[in-house]
Amino acid sequence: MRDMDDRGELTGIALAGRAGHWDLRHEGGRITALRPSQKGGGGFVTPLLADIHTHLDKTFTAARMPHRAGSLFDAIEMMARDAEGWTEDDLRSRAGRALGKAYHHGTALMRSHVDWNDAQAPLAWQVLCGLAEDWRGRIGLQLASLTPLDRLVEIGSSVAAQIRDSGGILGAFVYRNADLAAKIGTVFDLAERYGLDLDFHVDEGLDPDARGIDAIIGETARRGMAGRVLCGHGCALSIRDSQEVAGILDRASEAGIGLTVLPGANSYLQDAAPGRTPRLRGLAPLREAQEAGVPVMIGSDNVRDGFFPYGDYDLGDMFRLAVLAGHLPPDEWLDSISERPANWMGHSLRLTEGGPASFIRIAAEDAGDAISRSRAARAIWRDGKVLPELQGEQQ
Structure with a gap:
């Protein structure tokens, strides 16, 4: 699973709450397209x-x-x-x-x-x-x-x-x-x-x-x-x-x-x-x-x-x-x-076209796989960029 910053495409992702696989394009911190995909293996994506x-x-x-x-x-x-x-x-x-x-x-x-x-x-x-x-x-x-x-x-x-x-x-x-x-x-x-x-x-x-x-x-x-x-x-x-x-x-x-x-x-x-x-x-x-x-x-x-x-x-x-x-x-x-x-709390975190490219991407096939493997790699995306992992005293 490879994550990209600023602009690019996540292909073949499983998307929480939606059937099948999806391609997610993003640019400038926003989701520009969210379309059904014929591919798989892109990881499991959930909202924040x-x-x-x-x-x-x-x-x-x-x-x-x-x-x-x-x-x-x-x-x-x-x-x-x-x-x-x-x-x-x-x-x-x-x-x-x-x-x-x-x-x-x-x-x-x-x-x-x-x-x-x-x-x-x-x-x-x-x-x-x-x-x-x-x-x-x-x-x-x-x-x-x-x-x-x-x-x-x-x-x-x-x-x-x-x-x-x-x-x-x-x-x-x-x-x-x-x-x-x-x-x-x-x-x-x-x-x-x-x-x-x-x-x-x-x-x-x-x-x-x-x-x-x-x-x-x-x-x-x-x-x-x-x-x-x-x-x-x-x-x-x-x-x-x-x-x-x-x-x-x-x-x-x-x-x-x-x-x-x-x-x-x-x-x-x-x-x-x-x-x-x-x-x-x-x-x-x-x-x-x-x-x-x-x-x-x-x-x-x-x-x-x-x-x-x-x-x-x-x-x-x-x-x-x-x-x-x-x-x-x-x-x-x-x-x-x-x-x-x-x-x-008066907000929405749902992933939509035009919304922020802010989500969680897990190296898993679906929710059940993510639950089964608590150590599966996880990337936190905020406005189109992946957060660095916690270090030292922050951990």
Whole structure:
């Protein structure tokens, strides 16, 4: 597989989401022609990627954790202690490293959640807003606040006003809260008042009584906020009654909410116990959700922190984990890390004539072959040029 810069033709490529083989011509950083081909063997080409659920404020802190997290709430406590020592330089260095890795692995769009526990914006929000400007044109970075639901009810007006002014997304952590329906209603009140989209961490545990997603679906439907409410995790759905879950997913589809599934951190934290193999992995019913018509997306979530000490901002690697864990047909699910989350963030990454010559080319025959051979050569194209491979400390 030989890649060319500036102008030329890629012949006989297999193109994600399209049958047969194709020839792709490009010049001046744009795709000038995309035509069916009689040749093959040109590699497998996908659009660039959209990582809709990350945590750049926490990233690359795993080495500072005192022990392996025994549960989600253990990880929350460890990260809260570590956050007490965060500085502007520390945040900028860690998050900047993460963005560099994501860029070189083919991510074009990203949404990062940021812990927000007080009325005023945290330092991490300010730093990441600056990084979003620095990376404009390379990675489109959106920010979403992350506040425990009970706390958000107390400080919501201040938080929502600042998020509106900085163009962010309003988010909350929801898990078995008292007076759940009323508090969820308050979050939707804030979204309507300040014109904000919503992104929830919801039911991130294995308690069948965790039913935050039910309340969110109902409120989304009542407010007519289809396409503006995203739910991440949904681990409790994996152990609730299957018929009950089927009805929930049907209602979610009708309401127009999206679901983000996070196979890395969820499989690491759920049903964790020392010296014991986990039986339950907390993987939300992503296949059933998609079949019901719910837009399902896959994200990196935490990378090398107290919640998940692994990862490299390689969304293709996380997709491989999702395919294996969820028994997914890979060619049917590539949109879950590309066009679908891109659309949810207000963009498109689809390869079209006249569009940017920005894509990923893998030395593979198709999606299944790429999943089977994780070390297959991969070239990241940006505006008609192949990015150099990461070197040294960047790796």
